[in-house]
Ligand SMILES: Nc1ncnc2c1ncn2[C@@H]1O[C@H](COP(=O)(O)OP(=O)(O)O)[C@@H](O)[C@H]1O
């Protein structure tokens with residue numbers, strides 16, 4: 001979006017971030033003439049965070065901000081020196097830091113890589129984020145005098161006190177946060193409302209406390225560490241509370257801060273995952289559930305590190321969610337595209353946006369098991385040898401709503417699809433899977449419009465009402481999307497096998513979609529059939545030996561199913 005700031009007759013047009021161009025935030029800011037005072041304040045703020053580099057036409061600005069112009073050469077040199085200092089990111093999720101015992105194990109695990117100078121990114125301890133959210137919801141209706149008694153607040157206090165005591169760390173590292181948390185819950189109880197902005201502030205206590213405890217413990221055992229709150233070191237995001245997106249200005253800011261501190265006084269950085277700072281509001285934001293993965297890959301790209309390690313409670317990315325199908329097996333190698341697709345279609349193991357910085361920076365991501373560090377895990381890179389690859393992973397997304405939309409106008413009507421999609425855009429509802437013909441359209445709606453919230457009935461009613469102005473609509477609930485993530489070159493083989501299995505098990509596929517990338521084939525079935533379907537597909541693709549064109553040509557089955 002081109003915006004103009006008017007100041008005493010001078011015009012300073014500049015590029016402001018929008019959803020579409022947010023990645024061209026401050027570093028590509030351009031202006032002519034003399035900007036207004038408020039505009040200077042904005043620039044100054046960005047410059048303080050190290051987020052601003054002045055390039056090209058910069059009349060007046062350099063003198064005022066004293067900013068050094070970084071040309072391409074400077075930038076390359078900085079990246080080189082970053083690479084020589086800190087070597088990798090190690091992100092540990094909630095299950096990896098769930099107790100004092102686990103924290104001790106993680107500390108030993110980090111020390112078992114003496115050749116690394118890692119940056120540690122942590123999530124909140126165990127289920128703390130869920131408990132904070134529940135506490136916030138209870139506070140809305142419980143009255144100020146009862147806010148201190150909220151069960152989840154007691155869990156959080158007890159867990160964090162017990163942990164610091166068992167680690168032999170002083171309670172003072174978290175006492176202020178716990179007091180402030182209680183005050184915040186009282187405030188929510190008084191206001192009787194929990195805005196998205198307050199919700200983000202509320203959940204930030206989880207990561208703020210886990211990182212303080214961990215850094216204090218490392219220091220206690222003689223390993224020099226320094227705690228950082230992401231929102232204070234340049235994680236600049238959109239102001240979409242509960243689902244904020246990292247802005248481009250983050251990379252230089254974060255790199256500069258972590259690198260400069262390391263050079264001045266080397267200490268292992270321990271950074272809060274999941275959190276950022278809204279660029280307009282300057283308030284704490286969160287990156288969506290599971291967002292610490294994205295924090296880790298952002299740091300990896302910012303510093304141009306050798307590797308990003310994401311430590312989980314499973315042996316890497318598996319052929320499907322082990323909580324749905326326990327015989328799932330680790331996938332040794334994946335491409336960024338496969339991993340992104342898998343995450344987007346609901347595999348909880350990785351945050352949906354987390355592959356983006358890794359792909360852009362071409363930094364390998366290794367997914368490892370903190371309970372079983374010897375397991376090789378999964379290596380995610382730009383490319384891999386696909387000669388043997390058929391299916392990589394099966395992902396299940398439950399409780400999806402499907403819509404069948406048939407145009408009430410004539411065949412060949414111009415703009416039908418555009419009208420349908422503009423309705424979803426206006427209502428702010430994202431669409432997952434789409435299949436179209438000339439006059440009809442089937443699609444599925446994301447069950448979590450925002451990661452934190454289910455699509456509610458009222459919103460569905462609004463969708464139906466709007467669509468009925470231009471089409472006949474059938475709303476089908478309780479559907480599942482089964483996504484087959486696999487080799488682009490073998491999609492026909494995957495389809496052939498999949499349909500044979502489904503036909504054998506008498507499972508009726510209600511919609512099918514294959515994206516342009518062809519990495520992902522999506523099948524829609526009834527929720528009640530989904531698990532049976534996963535089991536059958538998994539057995540065929542991963543438990544019955546190598547899948548080849550030769551072991552059964554079943555094109556006829558596919559044709560039968562499609563025709564019926
Ligand atoms: N394809 C998959 N591979 C591995 N784990 C998966 C997959 N799909 C879903 N999961 C779930 O993701 C969980 C790990 O992710 P998450 O809970 O975010 O870890 P952490 O909190 O440690 O970062 C696993 O316990 C598993 O149940």
Ligand SMILES: N[C@@H](CC(=O)OP(=O)(O)O)C(=O)O
Pocket residue numbers: 092093094095123124129130206273274288289290291292293
């Ligand atoms: N604590 C946040 C962020 C996060 O990344 O958690 P985990 O790594 O445990 O999924 C959440 O629960 O969403």
